[in-house]
Amino acid sequence: MQVVMEFLEHNDFVHESRANASINELEDLFFAHPKSLEIWRALPHVVLMDATYNTNRYKLPLLEIVGVTPTNMTFCIAFVYMHKEKKPNYTWALDCLKSLMDGCMLPRVIIIDRELALMNAYNSVFPNAKGLLCRWHINNCIMKKCRSSWCIIYPLWKKLVESTTEETYNITLAELEQQLAGYPGALLYLNTVWLRPYKEMFVSIWTDKFLNFGNHTTNKVESQHAKTKRYLDTAQLDIAKSVKRINEVVNTQYIAIRTSIGNDLISTRHRFTLDKELRTHFRNLCHSVSIYALEIIFKEYERSKYVRPIVDNCGCHVRACYGLPCAHEQAIFLNNARSLPLESVDKFWKKLNLSPCTPLTDDCTPLTDDNITYEVLQKKIDEKLKSQSRFGNQNIISPSTTSVGEPSVQKNTRGRPSLKNTIFRKTKIDLNQNPQAEDPPNQDPPSQNPRRSSISTYTPDCVRSNSFDLNQEPDRHSSCFNHRQPIYY
Helix, strand or coil: CHHHHHHHHHCCCEEEEEECCCCCEEEEEEEECHHHHHHHHHCCCEEEEEEECCCCCCCCCEEEEEEECCCCCEEEEEEEECCCCCHHHHHHHHHHHHHCCCCCCCCCEEEECCCHHHHHHHHHHCCCCEEEECHHHHHHHHHHHCCCCHHHHHHHHHHHHCCCCHHHHHHHHHHHHHHCCCCHHHHHHHHHHHHHHHHHHCCHHHHCCCCCCCCCCCHHHHHHHHHHHHHHCCCCCCHHHHHHHHHHHHHHHHHHHHHHHHHHHHCCCHHHHCCHHHHHHCCCCCCCCCHHHHHHHHHHHHHHHHHCCCHHHHCCHHHHHHCCCCHHHHHHHHHCCCCCCHHHCCHHHHCCCCCCCCCCCCCCCCCCCCCCCHHHHHHHHHHHHHHHCCCCCCCCCCCCCCCCECCCCCCCCCCCCCHHHHHHHHCCCCCCCCCCCCCCCCCCCCCCCCCHHHCCCCCCHHHHCCCCCCCCCCCCCCCCCCCCCCCCC
16 A cells, blocks of 8 residues: 555545555555646536446445536546445545535535435535436436336426426326326335435436536536546556546546637637627627537527516526526617626636636635645645554654555445346255256257356246346346345246
């Protein structure tokens, strides 16, 4: 572990670790690249979190915490190796994260899948942040749980989730209940697991009441998982090599983000200058708002021709959800031949620089304290988290003197264990032994030289039973369906 700590110190990572006091082995490791912190302190508005697996030989889950830029790009904020996915571990990791934001704005929106321990942790660490559940994970869980009725559920469920009024929601829900009258188990599952406890976290009528900047899924963090694993290349790396390759991921990402921000500052889409009306309409926004936001505003501009300055016709979805001028607002400015004011755009879309963002004013203002450096951040996180360490008030690990050993290989991981292997193990069936079974009647006798696949293709009666599905694997998340639970056909 000396190599790991020395690399983190040498490359100015802000990091914190915990070890098991009895056997002195590393259990949890939090680390954040200085370039990631630069971006996050400038753009702290949205946070997405999810754990991934098979990234190291110790089988430690890797929690990736990512953010979103106004140019619609994803950036890594921090990484956490954890020996357990429980509330104390998540709380410790999020406390480390929060310590980095001293004097800066805290996240406004946090998006996760239904990982119960993580939900409890962020509610205690970031109580003012709005929490959203990933719609993609919800759909995936329902599809696996209610396979036979999924074709009936999906079109109505999609309409229900995207309901923008309470009246539409109630009508669609009643229609869904009517269609699922023959599937009482599926209807019970939808109501008890998703709608009653969590509908405010994924149905549009509730989620669009506050700013989420168009983020309704954790697809961005899932995409980051794939990119990280491409750099890691194998699941047999130790912590030192994994951290070095993650460092390469962040460096590449940083260059791409700086480039995208620079392009938005100097370039303009041709469609915003096609005629005099458009040039006047977008005059104050070009080069001051991200092009991705301008594209959304342009779509609302086209809607404004039909909506006109009437609030009831508009719905104001873009204003409430994205913080951008909606159709009826733009119609008012068009009728008066006035340009859209820059103040009508939320500060998230106007942040085309990487100066830290403070919560003290309505606009993002650079911090005046020039002493906020890596050393200051590391000292603050060390002082705050020293009492939470498994070593009590002992000094934080030093790269030159640490005696902490490598983590032990975790046996009870939260990955995707093979259901087929689990079944064979429970039934004590030897997959390497050719079963002695009588030849079925009315078939030719077996050849003296059986095919190589004859053993592997054999399926015992206990596995051939309808109670098992060898093609289905349990999901890694607590939100997803467990193969020990019933399936509602």
